[in-house]
Amino acid sequence: MNEExxxxxxxxxxxxxxxxxxxxxxxxxxxxxxxxxxTAKINERKIQLEKPPNPPSNNKNVISTSLVEDLLNDGF
Incomplete structure:
Protein backbone atom coordinates (compact mmCIF):
# COMPACT_ATOMS: atom_id res chain seq x y z
CA MET A 1 0.00 0.00 0.00
CA ASN A 2 2.84 2.39 0.80
CA GLU A 3 4.50 1.59 -2.51
CA GLU A 4 1.23 2.30 -4.33
CA THR A 39 -5.19 2.87 -18.60
CA ALA A 40 -7.59 0.10 -17.53
CA LYS A 41 -9.77 2.62 -15.68
CA ILE A 42 -9.82 4.93 -18.70
CA ASN A 43 -10.80 2.09 -21.03
CA GLU A 44 -13.53 0.98 -18.62
CA ARG A 45 -14.91 4.52 -18.51
CA LYS A 46 -14.82 4.79 -22.32
CA ILE A 47 -16.91 1.60 -22.58
CA GLN A 48 -19.42 3.02 -20.08
CA LEU A 49 -19.72 6.24 -22.07
CA GLU A 50 -20.20 4.40 -25.38
CA LYS A 51 -23.19 2.42 -24.10
CA PRO A 52 -26.56 3.90 -25.05
CA PRO A 53 -28.70 5.09 -22.16
CA ASN A 54 -31.19 2.63 -20.74
CA PRO A 55 -34.68 2.93 -22.24
CA PRO A 56 -37.47 3.82 -19.85
CA SER A 57 -38.90 0.88 -18.00
CA ASN A 58 -42.57 -0.07 -18.02
CA ASN A 59 -43.07 2.20 -15.07
CA LYS A 60 -46.64 3.40 -14.52
CA ASN A 61 -45.31 6.92 -13.93
CA VAL A 62 -44.07 7.15 -17.53
CA ILE A 63 -46.64 8.65 -19.92
CA SER A 64 -46.41 7.29 -23.44
CA THR A 65 -46.30 9.63 -26.40
CA SER A 66 -49.32 7.99 -27.97
CA LEU A 67 -51.39 8.59 -24.81
CA VAL A 68 -50.46 12.28 -24.86
CA GLU A 69 -51.35 12.51 -28.57
CA ASP A 70 -54.72 10.81 -27.95
CA LEU A 71 -55.52 13.26 -25.17
CA LEU A 72 -54.59 16.23 -27.38
CA ASN A 73 -56.64 14.91 -30.30
CA ASP A 74 -59.69 14.46 -28.08
CA GLY A 75 -59.64 18.17 -27.28
CA PHE A 76 -58.33 17.79 -23.79
Missing part, protein backbone atom coordinates in the same frame (compact mmCIF):
# COMPACT_ATOMS: atom_id res chain seq x y z
CA UNK A 5 0.97 5.73 -2.67
CA UNK A 6 4.63 6.40 -3.41
CA UNK A 7 4.11 5.56 -7.08
CA UNK A 8 1.03 7.80 -7.28
CA UNK A 9 3.09 10.64 -5.82
CA UNK A 10 5.94 9.92 -8.24
CA UNK A 11 3.48 9.80 -11.15
CA UNK A 12 2.15 13.22 -10.17
CA UNK A 13 5.69 14.59 -9.88
CA UNK A 14 6.44 13.38 -13.40
CA UNK A 15 3.29 15.07 -14.64
CA UNK A 16 4.54 18.30 -13.07
CA UNK A 17 7.88 18.10 -14.88
CA UNK A 18 10.21 15.81 -12.93
CA UNK A 19 12.65 14.06 -15.27
CA UNK A 20 12.09 10.35 -15.87
CA UNK A 21 15.89 9.99 -16.04
CA UNK A 22 16.02 10.41 -12.25
CA UNK A 23 14.14 7.15 -11.59
CA UNK A 24 15.63 3.81 -10.63
CA UNK A 25 14.45 0.39 -11.89
CA UNK A 26 12.08 -0.18 -8.94
CA UNK A 27 10.40 3.16 -9.49
CA UNK A 28 10.07 2.50 -13.23
CA UNK A 29 8.39 -0.87 -12.56
CA UNK A 30 6.06 0.74 -10.03
CA UNK A 31 5.15 3.50 -12.46
CA UNK A 32 4.41 0.90 -15.12
CA UNK A 33 1.89 -0.71 -12.74
CA UNK A 34 0.28 2.68 -12.09
CA UNK A 35 0.14 3.36 -15.83
CA UNK A 36 -1.50 -0.02 -16.54
CA UNK A 37 -4.09 0.54 -13.79
CA UNK A 38 -4.91 4.07 -14.99
Missing amino acids: KEMELLFNQLMEGKSINELDARQMKGLLKVFVAK
Whole structure:
Protein backbone atom coordinates (compact mmCIF):
# COMPACT_ATOMS: atom_id res chain seq x y z
CA MET A 1 0.00 0.00 0.00
CA ASN A 2 2.84 2.39 0.80
CA GLU A 3 4.50 1.59 -2.51
CA GLU A 4 1.23 2.30 -4.33
CA LYS A 5 0.97 5.73 -2.67
CA GLU A 6 4.63 6.40 -3.41
CA MET A 7 4.11 5.56 -7.08
CA GLU A 8 1.03 7.80 -7.28
CA LEU A 9 3.09 10.64 -5.82
CA LEU A 10 5.94 9.92 -8.24
CA PHE A 11 3.48 9.80 -11.15
CA ASN A 12 2.15 13.22 -10.17
CA GLN A 13 5.69 14.59 -9.88
CA LEU A 14 6.44 13.38 -13.40
CA MET A 15 3.29 15.07 -14.64
CA GLU A 16 4.54 18.30 -13.07
CA GLY A 17 7.88 18.10 -14.88
CA LYS A 18 10.21 15.81 -12.93
CA SER A 19 12.65 14.06 -15.27
CA ILE A 20 12.09 10.35 -15.87
CA ASN A 21 15.89 9.99 -16.04
CA GLU A 22 16.02 10.41 -12.25
CA LEU A 23 14.14 7.15 -11.59
CA ASP A 24 15.63 3.81 -10.63
CA ALA A 25 14.45 0.39 -11.89
CA ARG A 26 12.08 -0.18 -8.94
CA GLN A 27 10.40 3.16 -9.49
CA MET A 28 10.07 2.50 -13.23
CA LYS A 29 8.39 -0.87 -12.56
CA GLY A 30 6.06 0.74 -10.03
CA LEU A 31 5.15 3.50 -12.46
CA LEU A 32 4.41 0.90 -15.12
CA LYS A 33 1.89 -0.71 -12.74
CA VAL A 34 0.28 2.68 -12.09
CA PHE A 35 0.14 3.36 -15.83
CA VAL A 36 -1.50 -0.02 -16.54
CA ALA A 37 -4.09 0.54 -13.79
CA LYS A 38 -4.91 4.07 -14.99
CA THR A 39 -5.19 2.87 -18.60
CA ALA A 40 -7.59 0.10 -17.53
CA LYS A 41 -9.77 2.62 -15.68
CA ILE A 42 -9.82 4.93 -18.70
CA ASN A 43 -10.80 2.09 -21.03
CA GLU A 44 -13.53 0.98 -18.62
CA ARG A 45 -14.91 4.52 -18.51
CA LYS A 46 -14.82 4.79 -22.32
CA ILE A 47 -16.91 1.60 -22.58
CA GLN A 48 -19.42 3.02 -20.08
CA LEU A 49 -19.72 6.24 -22.07
CA GLU A 50 -20.20 4.40 -25.38
CA LYS A 51 -23.19 2.42 -24.10
CA PRO A 52 -26.56 3.90 -25.05
CA PRO A 53 -28.70 5.09 -22.16
CA ASN A 54 -31.19 2.63 -20.74
CA PRO A 55 -34.68 2.93 -22.24
CA PRO A 56 -37.47 3.82 -19.85
CA SER A 57 -38.90 0.88 -18.00
CA ASN A 58 -42.57 -0.07 -18.02
CA ASN A 59 -43.07 2.20 -15.07
CA LYS A 60 -46.64 3.40 -14.52
CA ASN A 61 -45.31 6.92 -13.93
CA VAL A 62 -44.07 7.15 -17.53
CA ILE A 63 -46.64 8.65 -19.92
CA SER A 64 -46.41 7.29 -23.44
CA THR A 65 -46.30 9.63 -26.40
CA SER A 66 -49.32 7.99 -27.97
CA LEU A 67 -51.39 8.59 -24.81
CA VAL A 68 -50.46 12.28 -24.86
CA GLU A 69 -51.35 12.51 -28.57
CA ASP A 70 -54.72 10.81 -27.95
CA LEU A 71 -55.52 13.26 -25.17
CA LEU A 72 -54.59 16.23 -27.38
CA ASN A 73 -56.64 14.91 -30.30
CA ASP A 74 -59.69 14.46 -28.08
CA GLY A 75 -59.64 18.17 -27.28
CA PHE A 76 -58.33 17.79 -23.79
